[in-house]
Amino acid sequence: MKYLVVYETLKEEIFNEKYAINEQLPNGRELAELFHVSMLTIKKAMDRLVLDGIIVRRRGDGSYVKDWKKMDVAQHNHLSGTFNQFSEGEVKTKVLKFEVERADEKIAAKLSIQAGDFIYAITRLRIIRGIPSIIEYTFMPLDLIPNLQMSHVETSIYNYIQRDLRLMVHSAVVKITGVRPDDFEKKELHLKSNSFLLQVDQVASLDNSRVFEFSIAKHIPEEFEFETVIVSNKK
Known part of the structure; x- marks a missing residue:
């Protein structure tokens, strides 16, 4: 491009x-x-x-x-995935979908690939300290992340990418919005009809600028925390 x-x-x-x-x-x-x-x-x-x-x-x-x-080198390597953001034993993963599909036009645009290219389509429920807390919809190009296995999906795909494939996760563009859950999400997250979720859309790239992930993570508010730093450029 x-x-x-x-x-x-x-x-x-x-x-x-x-x-x-x-x-x-x-x-x-x-x-x-x-x-x-x-x-x-x-x-x-x-x-x-x-x-x-x-x-x-x-x-x-x-x-x-x-x-x-x-x-700081840490600035370029802070992306670690949900599994690594909590202490050992705090997070359990229920894999709801792990399939290879052809990307539609919307997903292809997010991943900077062609419509019809093969991708992983993954849906996971993250259970944090015993509470169903996050539903993650993840899409990754098959050619960029080869040989992804269920064992990686059940724990940390990011660990597989960085430790096994030796790829460097570099940066991400993130958008956060408030949304209403659909019936599937209400069931999996044990939500009431008037609940809402915090949706985090993320497009993540490697250090070679290749987009390797488009994800939509929907969080219950009780388990969501966001922190950033805003710096003035005025002199």
């Missing part, structure tokens, strides 16, 4: 110090002319650089190179 070419080129130029730390990058129109692509393609590439912590946007003033040499 064109935006990945732009993203990789700019990242390499920054790491090779063509653009110095705190230096302003060319604006979107200049980059579009330089790479012979659309403004939308440039925006997608710049969004990925922002997500990676390599550049920062300053409102009304353009994009600047961050001090990427001081980035």
Whole structure:
């Protein structure tokens, strides 16, 4: 995809110090002319650089190179999956679906693959400290995550990806919304008719920019916690 070419080129130029730390990058129109692509393609590439912590946007003033040499390695390796976020024995997994399917257009777009490509389609119920707490719908490209087994799905797919396949989980785009459960989710989570869930949509990428996961996790509010850091770019 064109935006990945732009993203990789700019990242390499920054790491090779063509653009110095705190230096302003060319604006979107200049980059579009330089790479012979659309403004939308440039925006997608710049969004990925922002997500990676390599550049920062300053409102009304353009994009600047961050001090990427001081980035904490943990920033790039904090994604670990539900199973690893709790102490041993706190989480049990009930696999409700584990199948290989062909991706429809919506899933293919999220995974940056072609409609009809083979994917894993996984549905899991996470039981935390004895309470049915999360239903996870996970989709992964078959060619990128080969030989996935039920034993991985029952515990941690992320452990398999990082320890066995030796792939580096790098970053994710996350969206959180409040939703009403459907009948299937009410049954599995033991919910009342007037309940609501917190839905976390996640598109996760490896360090080579390949999207390896699109997931929808629906949490009961009692077991949901979200923490972030907001930093002002004003000087």
